[in-house]
Amino acid sequence: MNQNCNIPDHETDVEFLCTNEYCKDFRIFCFKCLQNEKHNTHIKDVQKIKDYGREQINRSDEDLVQDLEKMIDQIFHLFFTFKEELKFGYQISEEELNGLNLIQLNDLLCSKIKFRKEKQSLIQAIQKNAENMIETMYTGLNEFTQQQYDRPGKKVKQEIKTLKFDLIDQIQDQQINSFIFNQDGSLMVGGYESSKIQVFNFKKGQLKMIQQLNFHKKSIYCQYFMKKTNEFLSGSCDKSISISYLNNDQKWDLKQRLEGHQGGINCLVMNKNEDLLISSSDDMLIKFWTKENELWECSQTIGGHSSFVSCISLNESGNSLISCSKDSQILIHQYDQVQKMWILGQTIRIKQWGRRLCFINDIIFAFQPEKKEQMHIYHLDNVEQLFVKTQEVLVGVGSERKKNRSCFWFFPQQYVQSKQIILNKNGCCVNLIKKDSNNDFVTIQSIDFQTKAIFGRMTDDGEYLITWDDRSGSIQIRQFIE
Incomplete structure (x- = not known):
């Protein structure tokens, strides 16, 4: 290594390094440092730099991997043995059972009851240890990933490293399942678990409630604020869609209720012209609504999913619709210009179902599998004209005491074009993922709410992130900081 020692009067190239973990001296040094008794208390950990190459590092890594593989093999062996004992322990044939007297039958029953109690206790202990091990591995993976981004020589753009949303305000409120904003971000509408809708003025991150609406009988699940008119839509657990408009008295009123x-x-989405509304439901169906004489009517209904439709997303051109469900399928429907209807174009079968997906543009969409620490990216193949998975992006899952509770609904993925950021709720985390010019994605911020019951949205310009969670019981407002 042709670099001088950092001690000025030595004026010679460094030759040695020290690998002792407790060493407090500078680890890269020259022969004169050795002569001055540097590192002499742990000389066995001193090596020549030229001997400390990639092979030694790889051998060390390989040893760790081999140790890990041995532990995994041992765990699998013990698991299999334990499973067989649980399945066949205390089993007795009918012939043996008939040969027992009453005292022996009583003893057998007592043993079985005791065995069942001990089995339950043991399984709970194993489950607790397994959860601790999984959490330790998640923590380690996150630390390794962070070290990958922080290590010298890693080319991470400075603007990506400094992007984040900072908490600026917190307001106690009842559970809000859905947030929407008008185009300029001056109005926010909250759809509540209690079925009410509240309209707020939103200015410089400050909220002021101006009107409460009661157009639904049950919880609000989703909303959509139109960009071309002063109207917004709300979808509810009561199976209806309400369309609200700003009347001549500058009050929000009910314009139309859609049922079917x-x-x-x-989920509710619209095309850019806002002459097509698409809704998805627990009834496993997707409905397309079009305007006739200023009123919305259902023009087509499609099935295909065998469970509730958790999320839908329309591409930029408005001619491709993706949907996901608990049936472990992503369906892609295309609009047929000749037949004037939507037709199934592709079915993607997935190992793990998910609640959230969204188009990034006409040829890319993102999908979040349930309880996974990776978000999947799909690209449209130019030759086959089919979407294929091309990337897995590491995202935060977060931590929660109620570890077995499933993820929550009503927080759709959102892509903000101006910031090129995906908002992706996953488990207890809200993740902000940046897309670069090469269509690569990297998570720039993960906010751990320590609860899965989180609902939220960004303003259309990506300047503010609004959430509600059941742990804080409050609306939290975060502002985009560069």
Whole structure:
């Protein structure tokens, strides 16, 4: 290594390094440092730099991997043995059972009851230890990932490293399942678990409630604020969609109620012209609504999913619709210009179902599998004209005491074009993921709310992030900071 020692009067190239973990001296040094008794208390940990190459590092890593593989093999062996004992322990044939007297039958029954109690206790202990091990591995993975981004020589753009949302205000409120903003971000509408809707003025991160609406009988699940008119839509557990408008008295009023779904409304999207409304529901159906004489009517209904439709998303051109469900399928429907209807174009079968997906543009969409620490990116293949998975992005899952509770609904993925950021709720975390010019994605911030019951949205310009969670019981307002 042709670099001088950092001690000025030595004026010679460094030759040695020290690997002792407790060493407090500078680890890269020259022969004169050795002569001055540097590192002499742990000389066995001193090596020549030229001997400390990639092979030694790899051998050390390989040893760790081999140790890990041995532990995994041992765990699998013990698991299999334990499972067989649980399945066949205390089993007795009918012939043996008939040969027992009453005292022996009583003893057998007592043993079985004791065995069942001990089995339950042991399984709970194993489950607790397994959860601790999984949490330790998640923590380690996150630390390794952070070290990858922080290590010298890693080319991470400075603007990506400094992007984040900072908490600026917190307001106690009842549970809000859905947030929407008008186009300029001056109005926010909250859809509540209690079925009410509240309209707020929103200015410089400050909220002021101006009107309460009661157009639904049950919880609000989703909303959509139109960009071309002063109207917004709300979908409810009561199976209806309400369209609200700003009347001549500058009050929000009910314009039309859409009915037709046989289950709660989970998602609402519109095309850019806002002449097509698409809704998905617990009834496993997707409905397309078009305007006739200023009133919305259902023009087509499609199935395909065998469970509730958790999320839908429309591409930029408005001719491709993706949907996901608990049936472990992503369906992609295309609009047929000749037949003037939506037709299934592709079915993607996935190992783990998810609640959230969204188009980034016409050829890319993101999908979040349930309880996974990776978000999947799909690209449209130019040759086959089919979407294929091309990337897995590491995202935060977060931590919660109620570890077995499933993820919550009503927080759709959102892509903000101006910031090129995906908002992705996953488990207890809200993740902000940046897309670069090469269509690569990296998580720039993970906010751990320590609860899965989180609901929220960004303003359309990406300047503010609004959430409600059941741990704080409050609306939290975060501002984009560069």
